[in-house]
Amino acid sequence: MPLTILPWLGLALAGAVAWGTIALHRGETISAAWLILAAVGTYLVAYRFYSRFLAERVFELNDRRATPAERLENGRDFVPTTRWVLFGHHFAAIAGAGPLVGPVLAAQFGYLPGTIWIVFGVVLAGAVQDFIILFGSVRRNGKSLGQMARDEIGPFTGMLTMAAILAIMIILLAVLALVVVNALRGSPWGVFTIACTIPIAILMGFWMRVIRPGRTIEASVIGLVLLLLALVAGRWVAASPGLAPVFTLSASALAGWLMAYGFVASVLPVWMLLAPRDYLSTFMKIGTVLLLALGILLVLPPLKLPAVTRFVDGTGPVFAGKLFPFCFITIACGAISGFHALVSSGTTPKMLRRESDARLIGYGGMVMESFVAVMAMCAAAVLDPGVYFAINAPLATLGGSLDSAANVIRGWGFTVTPEQLQTLARSVGEETLLARTGGAPSLAVGMAHIFSRAFGENLTALWYHFAILFEALFILTTLDAGTRVGRFMLQDLGGHIWKPMGRTSWYPSVVLSSALVVAAWGYFLVQGVLDPLGGINSLWPLFGISNQLLAAIALCVGTTILVKAGKARFAWVTLGPLAWLLAVTLTAGWQKIFADDPRLGFLAHARATAGQAAAGALDPAKAARLVFNDRLDAVVAAVFMLVTVALVGACVREWTLILARRKVPVARETPFVETVYAG
Amino acid sequence: MPARWKDGQAGFLSILKRLLGMPDYAAYVAHLQTCHPERPVPSEREFYDEYVRTRYGDGPTRCC
Numbered sequence: 140m141p142l143t144i145l146p147w148l149g150l151a152l153a154g155a156v157a158w159g160t161i162a163l164h165r166g167e168t169i170s171a172a173w174l175i176l177a178a179v180g181t182y183l184v185a186y187r188f189y190s191r192f193l194a195e196r197v198f199e200l201n202d203r204r205a206t207p208a209e210r211l212e213n214g215r216d217f218v219p220t221t222r223w224v225l226f227g228h229h230f231a232a233i234a235g236a237g238p239l240v241g242p243v244l245a246a247q248f249g250y251l252p253g254t255i256w257i258v259f260g261v262v263l264a265g266a267v268q269d270f271i272i273l274f275g276s277v278r279r280n281g282k283s284l285g286q287m288a289r290d291e292i293g294p295f296t297g298m299l300t301m302a303a304i305l306a307i308m309i310i311l312l313a314v315l316a317l318v319v320v321n322a323l324r325g326s327p328w329g330v331f332t333i334a335c336t337i338p339i340a341i342l343m344g345f346w347m348r349v350i351r352p353g354r355t356i357e358a359s360v361i362g363l364v365l366l367l368l369a370l371v372a373g374r375w376v377a378a379s380p381g382l383a384p385v386f387t388l389s390a391s392a393l394a395g396w397l398m399a400y401g402f403v404a405s406v407l408p409v410w411m412l413l414a415p416r417d418y419l420s421t422f423m424k425i426g427t428v429l430l431l432a433l434g435i436l437l438v439l440p441p442l443k444l445p446a447v448t449r450f451v452d453g454t455g456p457v458f459a460g461k462l463f464p465f466c467f468i469t470i471a472c473g474a475i476s477g478f479h480a481l482v483s484s485g486t487t488p489k490m491l492r493r494e495s496d497a498r499l500i501g502y503g504g505m506v507m508e509s510f511v512a513v514m515a516m517c518a519a520a521v522l523d524p525g526v527y528f529a530i531n532a533p534l535a536t537l538g539g540s541l542d543s544a545a546n547v548i549r550g551w552g553f554t555v556t557p558e559q560l561q562t563l564a565r566s567v568g569e570e571t572l573l574a575r576t577g578g579a580p581s582l583a584v585g586m587a588h589i590f591s592r593a594f595g596e597n598l599t600a601l602w603y604h605f606a607i608l609f610e611a612l613f614i615l616t617t618l619d620a621g622t623r624v625g626r627f628m629l630q631d632l633g634g635h636i637w638k639p640m641g642r643t644s645w646y647p648s649v650v651l652s653s654a655l656v657v658a659a660w661g662y663f664l665v666q667g668v669l670d671p672l673g674g675i676n677s678l679w680p681l682f683g684i685s686n687q688l689l690a691a692i693a694l695c696v697g698t699t700i701l702v703k704a705g706k707a708r709f710a711w712v713t714l715g716p717l718a719w720l721l722a723v724t725l726t727a728g729w730q731k732i733f734a735d736d737p738r739l740g741f742l743a744h745a746r747a748t749a750g751q752a753a754a755g756a757l758d759p760a761k762a763a764r765l766v767f768n769d770r771l772d773a774v775v776a777a778v779f780m781l782v783t784v785a786l787v788g789a790c791v792r793e794w795t796l797i798l799a800r801r802k803v804p805v806a807r808e809t810p811f812v813e814t815v816y817a818g
Numbered sequence: 819m820p821a822r823w824k825d826g827q828a829g830f831l832s833i834l835k836r837l838l839g840m841p842d843y844a845a846y847v848a849h850l851q852t853c854h855p856e857r858p859v860p861s862e863r864e865f866y867d868e869y870v871r872t873r874y875g876d877g878p879t880r881c882c
Contacts (some may be wrong), residue, residue: 215848215872218836231838232879234881347866349863349869353863353866355835355838355841409874417874441819478881482878482879486839486873618876621878623874627875
């Protein structure tokens with residue numbers, strides 16, 4: 140035993156040295172290598188010791204116990220799967236745009252606060268959440284989070300969970316659509332490439348179902364080749380005087396097209412658009428993440444962003460609010476993401492071959508996502524700070540021209556010249572990069588920078604558009620999949636009121652519920668497009684709060700599972716993260732509603748807007764709409780907070796009743812069945 | 819192509835399909851033949867339709 144511990148001590152030491160180097164070189168440029176080393180050292184030590192403690196002492200995973208994949212094997216969704224394959228499958232399911240966008244936005248505080256939260260948040264909170272939900276679901280025949288909340292805590296909590304999932308979905312779809320709008324407005328190259336993904340996916344859909352049934356890999360390879368051709372052709376389209384104007388769209392036009400797309404995709408059969416898109420984007424996702432890791436490791440770029448910027452005081456241009464709580468709200472995915480609880484209690488538990496594999500897949504999969512978030516942070520931090528803020532600050536702050544933008548940014552203490560911004564935009568094949576808030580474009584510039592240093596200098600524009608394509612592709616996939624899931628939930632709810640509404644294949648019900656879901660997220664999207672502060676400022680915190688709310692629900696379910704299993708002495712593994720999440724979510728929610736700073740508080744902004752209208756500085760009709768939107772956002776934040784408080788209250792009551800022995804805990808685990816697998 | 823290579827190729831494709839969340843018809847047929855030999859074997863297209871319907875039917879399969 141002592142000898143096997145030695146390499147881990149070495150690793151812990153390497154991680155500590157890396158953290159020390161980051162700490163001691165404040166104000167100097169350091170290499171991304173230190174961030175990577177600090178993160179990986181922490182991950183490996185936490186995985187070896189903490190996840191093992193969770194697996195063996197807290198959950199007591201038992202390989203003699205047959206998993207649902209073994210007992211209920213049906214060759215379709217219940218399939219025992221080798222652990223590394225399932226690890227890849229699970230990782231591809233949990234990693235999306237979230238871990239890429241959040242860190243890039245939080246980089247306005249500097250790279251250090253975000254990185255610390257990403258690394259320590261994941262090992263102590265995020266990975267624990269994913270692991271315990273996967274464990275709970277595996278012991279309950281692969282039940283979903285909503286079902287577990289209902290069975291373990293009560294019907295009220297189950298209902299709150301379903302409502303929270305629907306709400307988070309709507310805000311998530313709106314904010315992700317806004318990221319795409321900000322990346323693609325006025326960019327014919329980007330719009331052309333993304334538009335091409337639709338006919339490509341439809342062709343793949345027909346190929347896989349009608350032309351050569353079941354040949355999914357073949358169709359995906361064809362799709363990928365066509366996609367890369369579309370990427371190259373995009374440059375030619377952007378340069379063509381006839382075609383470029385057709386694909387040059389304003390933000391409002393793009394928002395309209397995205398809503399139309401979400402509706403059509405939700406109404407069409409899955410095989411035609413959704414499934415092929417999903418395959419295409421998963422291929423791209425795995426490929427690009429590997430490429431990014433390779434690029435960063437090959438180049439080990441210096442980080443030009445400061446470790447900590449002056450914007451920790453809450454005056455940041457990308458989004459308002461102090462480091463606490465907003466750093467922890469902005470980075471949800473990558474540190475702790477409630478949404479993962481849905482995947483960990485969805486497809487993955489039905490494929491787990493042995494219980495002990497849950498450690499690698501639940502805990503390890505989330506650690507891997509955190510690593511993607513660290514890479515995203517590195518990609519943002521290789522940019523000059525001036526460039527980073529030029530891309531991410533809203534237009535109203537920067538002013539309309541390169542000169543005004545450079546002046547404003549110089550006022551913040553970062554050097555940047557109009558020529559520099561012009562050259563950069565030209566080099567990536569865009570008219571302008573100003574105010575493309577949302578993370579995708581700055582990540583794309585950072586990735587293009589890294590890729591072109593690693594794999595060839597003269598391809599910068601192509602790499603930029605490749606990165607945009609990659610992000611927009613899976614955001615659109617989230618849009619259609621999410622709209623569809625929202626539609627099913629709405630139909631399910633509607634079925635309780637009027638039976639035919641619940642029939643998922645009845646056309647009027649499909650059309651009506653799809654339209655309602657699209658209208659809901661579309662409303663927030665349009666609000667974001669019209670928002671003078673840049674919609675990310677209001678929508679991204681709302682998304683962060685709702686995602687953390689879902690994480691709080693998951694941790695409550697996890698704690699209940701532990702308490703009912705007579706393991707209350709270990710409940711700190713979930714109660715610790717839960718307490719932190721409550722502190723963060725409730726503080727952020729309160730500040731977003733009531734803060735006096737109009738950039739931060741929704742109500743203060745409504746007052747300021749009404750004041751401007753009264754003074755004649757703003758068109759009254761426009762002002763009325765802005766005021767309404769502010770109040771709506773305040774209500775949404777308040778509802779999220781109320782749901783959180785109600786839910787935690789219900790859980791605490793349940794726990795105390797059980798612990799005081801006034802209620803007999805009912806174990807909902809499926810009974811033990813011995814596995815037939817050898818070893 | 820030698821049989822060994824063919825097996826290797828089929829194994830690789832099967833792993834890739836599982837990784838990406840795609841249906842694996844060959845594995846399904848093998849499962850039916852071992853566990854439920856009395857049941858009819860669906861065509862590849864029927865299986866594909868059924869698979870995508872259940873997979874994308876009842877909740878989010880992918881995260882943000």
